[in-house]
Amino acid sequence: xxxxxxxxxxxxxLTPASDDVILGIGDDGALLQPSSGMQLAVTSDTLVxxxxxxxxxxxxxxxWKALAVNLSDLAAMGAAPRWFTLALTLPTADAAWLEGxxxxxxxxxxxxxxxxxxxxxxxxxxxxxxxxMGEVPPGQALRRDxxxxxxxxxxxxxxxxxxxxxxxxxxxxxxxxxxQRLDRPTPRIAAGLALRGLATAALDISDGLAGxxxxxxxASGVGAEIDLEALPASAHFxxxxxxxxxxxxxxxxxxxxELCVCLPPEAVEEAQQRLDVPLTEIGRITALPGxxxxxxxxxxxxxxxxxxxxx
Ligand code: ADP
Ligand code: MG
Numbered sequence: 616x617x618x619x620x621x622x623x624x625x626x627x628x629l630t631p632a633s634d635d636v637i638l639g640i641g642d643d644g645a646l647l648q649p650s651s652g653m654q655l656a657v658t659s660d661t662l663v664x665x666x667x668x669x670x671x672x673x674x675x676x677x678x679w680k681a682l683a684v685n686l687s688d689l690a691a692m693g694a695a696p697r698w699f700t701l702a703l704t705l706p707t708a709d710a711a712w713l714e715g716x717x718x719x720x721x722x723x724x725x726x727x728x729x730x731x732x733x734x735x736x737x738x739x740x741x742x743x744x745x746x747x748m749g750e751v752p753p754g755q756a757l758r759r760d761x762x763x764x765x766x767x768x769x770x771x772x773x774x775x776x777x778x779x780x781x782x783x784x785x786x787x788x789x790x791x792x793x794x795q796r797l798d799r800p801t802p803r804i805a806a807g808l809a810l811r812g813l814a815t816a817a818l819d820i821s822d823g824l825a826g827x828x829x830x831x832x833x834a835s836g837v838g839a840e841i842d843l844e845a846l847p848a849s850a851h852f853x854x855x856x857x858x859x860x861x862x863x864x865x866x867x868x869x870x871x872x873e874l875c876v877c878l879p880p881e882a883v884e885e886a887q888q889r890l891d892v893p894l895t896e897i898g899r900i901t902a903l904p905g906x907x908x909x910x911x912x913x914x915x916x917x918x919x920x921x922x923x924x925x926x
Contacts, residue, residue, distance in 0.1 A: 778868020829920025
């Protein structure tokens with residue numbers, strides 16, 4: 616099968632007929648009709664085999680994750696998912712691989728209401744780039760630059776699961792829920808939408824809490840204190856994480872795709888009630904710059920606000 620038949624065959628079902636896609640896959644570009652008065656949030660993320668996912672990852676999980684990391688960025692902007700493009704670089708046009716990949720991609724695309732509207736296909740080492748577009752009412756996007764001293768810092772879900780799964784990958788008996796946290800992250804789309812109008816700043820945690828929170832601190836010109844005891848962990852994490860290194864996994868482990876959110880103190884409870892996922896208060900924004908952690912004894916320790924870096 617040639618490149619174009621492959622695309623048509625595997626990806627056509629990812630573009631449901633709808634009024635807002637005037638022209639989808641098949642022309643030189645897509646023609647899209649944004650809802651009137653809305654702003655577009657646009658984001659791109661690339662997954663490179665062996666770097667962003669283990670080489671052993673199932674094709675369906677790669678398809679899911681490639682879209683999930685982009686939906687997570689839209690969630691962190693408070694944007695409702697609408698359209699995406701897919702730039703796929705493949706060593707070979709393997710029909711079984713493409714079928715699995717398209718199935719995983721489709722599972723998440725259909726359940727989150729986002730339509731594939733175009734892309735590109737090339738031969739080379741396996742790499743997937745998705746550009747996702749979402750809509751947000753003017754002035755309501757969740758940005759990184761609005762955190763203020765006194766705001767509470769909260770995170771959705773639990774931290775460190777994906778990093779722990781990656782560390783335990785080769786060990787027998789890795790619970791599948793933990794492996795799923797690495798392979799099939801859940802983008803917090805509904806949470807992002809519900810936080811519009813409440814959160815002063817937000818981002819998604821892809822490279823570890825400390826580093827990503829550091830982006831909010833830099834953009835907002837503030838500092839933060841994190842209560843190490845308050846960091847939320849899953850039951851599987853508690854059961855399997857080594858006592859030594861546990862905190863590091865939660866602070867610096869990547870691939871969580873949870874949201875880190877700043878909220879005025881009086882908005883925390885309201886936010887917790889609005890969300891479909893647990894929201895845990897883990898610290899506060901300070902006027903004093905820098906990131907510090909607080910342990911059980913109440914002693915402060917400076918933390919480097921850095922996470923995973925490619926370069
Ligand atoms: P061009 O040469 O104009 O870039 P292509 O031959 O690359 O066009 O693509 C033909 C059509 O197929 C375009 O509409 C493009 O958006 C779509 N397409 C190509 N690759 C993909 C892909 N991986 N996923 C979705 N659509 C794709
Ligand atoms: Mg092309």
